[in-house]
Each structure stands twice: as structure tokens, then as C-alpha cells.
Amino acid sequence: MTRYLKIFILSLIALLPVSVRASHADDSHEGDHGGKIDPKEIIFEHLGDGYGWEVPFNHHKRIPLPIIVWGSDGLHIFSSARVTDGQTYRDGNAEFRIAPKGSEYKGKLVEIVDGKEIRPWDISITKNVCALFIAVIFVAALLIHLARHHKANGFKAPRKTTGAIEALVTFIYDGVIKSTLGDKAPKFAPYLLTVFFFILGMNLLGLIVVFPGGANLTGNIAVTLVLAVLTFLVTNIWGTKDYWKEIFWPDVPLWLKFPLPIMPVIEIFGMFTKPAALTVRLFANMMGGHMIVLVLTLLIFIFAAINPVAGGATTVVSVLFSIFMLLIDVLVSFIQAYVFTMLSTIFISLAQHHEHHEEHKTDEHQPAPAVSK
Amino acid sequence: MELFTPDFGLIFWMFLAFAVLFFILWKWAWPVILKTVEQRADLIDKGVEYAQSAKDQLDNARESAQSVINDARKQQADILREADRLKNQIIEEARTAAQAEAQKVMDSAKMQIEQQQKEAQLQFRNQVSEFALDIASKVVKNQLKDDKEQAALVNNLLDEIDPDK
Numbered sequence: 001m002t003r004y005l006k007i008f009i010l011s012l013i014a015l016l017p018v019s020v021r022a023s024h025a026d027d028s029h030e031g032d033h034g035g036k037i038d039p040k041e042i043i044f045e046h047l048g049d050g051y052g053w054e055v056p057f058n059h060h061k062r063i064p065l066p067i068i069v070w071g072s073d074g075l076h077i078f079s080s081a082r083v084t085d086g087q088t089y090r091d092g093n094a095e096f097r098i099a100p101k102g103s104e105y106k107g108k109l110v111e112i113v114d115g116k117e118i119r120p121w122d123i124s125i126t127k128n129v130c131a132l133f134i135a136v137i138f139v140a141a142l143l144i145h146l147a148r149h150h151k152a153n154g155f156k157a158p159r160k161t162t163g164a165i166e167a168l169v170t171f172i173y174d175g176v177i178k179s180t181l182g183d184k185a186p187k188f189a190p191y192l193l194t195v196f197f198f199i200l201g202m203n204l205l206g207l208i209v210v211f212p213g214g215a216n217l218t219g220n221i222a223v224t225l226v227l228a229v230l231t232f233l234v235t236n237i238w239g240t241k242d243y244w245k246e247i248f249w250p251d252v253p254l255w256l257k258f259p260l261p262i263m264p265v266i267e268i269f270g271m272f273t274k275p276a277a278l279t280v281r282l283f284a285n286m287m288g289g290h291m292i293v294l295v296l297t298l299l300i301f302i303f304a305a306i307n308p309v310a311g312g313a314t315t316v317v318s319v320l321f322s323i324f325m326l327l328i329d330v331l332v333s334f335i336q337a338y339v340f341t342m343l344s345t346i347f348i349s350l351a352q353h354h355e356h357h358e359e360h361k362t363d364e365h366q367p368a369p370a371v372s373k
Numbered sequence: 374m375e376l377f378t379p380d381f382g383l384i385f386w387m388f389l390a391f392a393v394l395f396f397i398l399w400k401w402a403w404p405v406i407l408k409t410v411e412q413r414a415d416l417i418d419k420g421v422e423y424a425q426s427a428k429d430q431l432d433n434a435r436e437s438a439q440s441v442i443n444d445a446r447k448q449q450a451d452i453l454r455e456a457d458r459l460k461n462q463i464i465e466e467a468r469t470a471a472q473a474e475a476q477k478v479m480d481s482a483k484m485q486i487e488q489q490q491k492e493a494q495l496q497f498r499n500q501v502s503e504f505a506l507d508i509a510s511k512v513v514k515n516q517l518k519d520d521k522e523q524a525a526l527v528n529n530l531l532d533e534i535d536p537d538k
Binding site: 044047048049121122123124125126128129132133135136139140143144146147150151154155157166169170173186189190191193194197198220221222223225226227230287 | 376377378379380381382383384385386387388390391393394395397398399401402403405406407409410412413416
């Protein structure tokens, strides 16, 4: 009985993106565009950030979130409900509104100074920031739950969900971190494991279409950029002398590095391409997955606008493909978190490089277990 | 494109969120989890090692038990063989002793028989000689009725006795 209930709820969840977007598309259909839907507009709105959180089945209502900005005259905090539907909000002497279409800052909060739009320092709790907090709480709760299990039960192997989390921890720790970093593993494991679980948590929450999820977090370049920059910092701050020597004075013929530092330039360039690749890989993969589901859903309305029968037929195909794509995205969520962690581990291990004649010295640098950063 | 320009607010919050999450996990989750996982792996390794050595020991014990059994069997066979030999020897000895005894008994019996035979012979001879003397005396009595004949007989007898001497 519970099994059928679960299947029913799961299929309902799988169908939700369709219904949510359906109501959305209906709104656009009847509303602002005068009978025409603008797929590009809808897709980018859903992939991007927002000052409120959509409520299912109703495109107009949004859960208001706090706006925090540092304007021309200091800090302002107010609810995003005050600036919905293009309203202008006056807080003290400053005037704020969400920039309308056609503006340089379209969709962002701007301060109006002398009739001109200025973008203030904006650290609002947007939909993405809120989802970020949820992801932090979600991941921290899961892992602390596992830690508590270990504290309480000693060596007794955990079961079910806790066991699954532990399987993931050991999968990453033994399979990726330990096998790549060797005796340095305990030093970097906390960072790398945190990265893995954070990305995985954000990816999976992003696939849930209603409230606790639905934000396209890892498909946002700011999020992936921060993660890549952190890996870059960890790599370079804990880089060994040999790593820096390899960059500035690599083991190549002299003419490649002396009058013109050709190799050093390439090496330094390489330092920055690594995090760039990390940023773009995660961002593009996750955004692509979300976009495909959105496009498949929108196809229904595009075809329905041409011919109702074609629209009906497309519905079946689109729904099936959407479900298929969401399932693929579950896989991609895991793979991308894994790949990001694996590449970070490799970059860090490359910076832990010691020349062969110094290998016997590495023992002196053995890190204290589980102490890092 | 809006999608490809990172937003300052989100970068700020992302840094903060990551720092908070890292701190929480670094302080309360990873040390406990990793330590337990490592220790459990060590425990399992030790368990496997222990089981292996126990198995080896068991095999050894089985082997030594087998050799003890084999030794015992051999000893048993030796003892049996020895006992068999002893038995045969005893029987043989007994037999020879018995034979000697029997021989002795037989010899003495023979001697007795011989003795008795001799005595019997002697008795028999005496009796015969008595009978003979009786008969002879009767015959002589009869024959001595006639003097001629008496003399002939005496002569005859004297002749007979003479070559005997």
C-alpha cells in the first residue's frame, strides 16, 4: 500500500514541473504577450534568480524574501513584496524598484538616483540564496546525523539512509581522495568531502520542482565560480615548493624559459584554466539539464499555439521525455558532483608534487589526522 | 548575457554558506565519520587476518591430529604384532615344555613297563620252570618206574647238560 502511495507521489512530483510551467505558460499566453508565448523569456526566468519564490500553480503569487542592499546612503532591508509588479519602494531617502524590461539591469533591484538606475551592493536573500541555506541545512543535517550515529553506535554499520550516506562518504574518501592523495588524504578530505556533498545536495534539491528545491543553484555561474575559486585557493595555498618551481622554472630546455618565459607563462595560464574549466563544466551541465526539461515542456505550448491536436500529441511525448530527462538529471547530479570532487582532488594532488630525489622527505610533512585548512 | 555574469550577492552568500557548512562539518561531522570508518576498516582487516590465522592454525591442528592418529595406529600395529609374536613364542615354548614333559613321562612309563615286563618274564620263567620241574618230576616219576629207562634218561640228561657247561 505504501509502495503504491510512494509511486503515486513520485509520479505527481515528476509531473509537477509540467503543471507549474503549464500554468505559467498559460499566464504568459493570455497576459503580457497578447496570445503569443515567448519561450526564451520563460526559460531564462526559470533558470535565473528572483527576489521571491514561486508558488506552485500560481505564477503571480510569490513567497516574499528579504531584500538587503547597501545603497547610496547606507543599508536598507525590506521585503521583496514591496517591489513586486514594478512598484517603487521608498525607504528613507532612497528609492528602489526592480528594473523593468529593456533596462540594463533587467530583473535586478536598482536604486533610482536622479531618475537614473544605479545598481546598489545587493546581498538580498534571493531565491537562490534561500535555496543555498536550505542546501546547507540539508547537507549538514544528513552528515551530522551520520556522525551522531557513529558516536552512539561505535563500529556498528549504519543501515538505510544513514548507510547510504556513509557509502557515499567512503566511496569518495577511499575511491577518490585516498587513492589520489595517499598519505595527504586526511589533510584535504574535509574540504573535498564538503564540496562533494554540498554540490550533490544542491544538484538534487534543484531537481525538486516545488518549494524546498527548484532553484537552479549549481546551474548558476556564481555558485560554481565560488567553488572553483575555493579549489584554486586550496591548491595554491598548500602547494609545495616543487609545485611553484614547476611553474616558474620548469624542467625544460633553457631557451623555453630564459629570455622569453614561454613555459612559465603557459604554466601560469594553466593555473587559471583549471578552475575556469571546473566552473564552466558544472554550470553548463546542470543548466543544460534544467533547460532541456523547460524546453520539452514549452514545446507543448508552442505546438498547441499552432494546432490543438499537435499540442495534445506533443503533451504525451514531452511529459515522457521530461520524466526521462529528470531521471537522467539525477544521474548527472551525482556524476557532476563526483567529477568536480575528483578534479579538485587531482589539482590538489598535482600541487603536492615532490621531486623524486626528495621523496623520502615527504614523511616529515605527514599531516595530523583529520586536521585541515 | 545575464546567465553568464556572476551576481555579487550570490557570490557573497555562497562564500559565507560554504564557510559555515565547512566549519560545521569540519568540527562535528568529518573527524567522527572518518575516524570511525578508518577504525572500522582496520578492525575488519584485523578480523580477516585473525580468521586467516585461525584457519591456518586449525589446518595445522588437523594435520598434527592426523599425524598423532597415524602414530597411534602404527604403535597399535606394532604392539599387536609384538603380542602375536609373544603369543606364538609362548605357545611354542609351552609346546616344547609339554613335549619334554610327555617324553619324560613316556620314558619313565616305558622304563616301568620294561621293569614290569622283566619281572613278569622272571615270574613267568620261574613258574614255567616250576611247571617244567613239576611236569619233569611227574614224567621222571613215571619213567623211573623202569630202571633201564631211568638210567637212559639220566645219561641222556647228563649228555644234555654237559654241552651246556
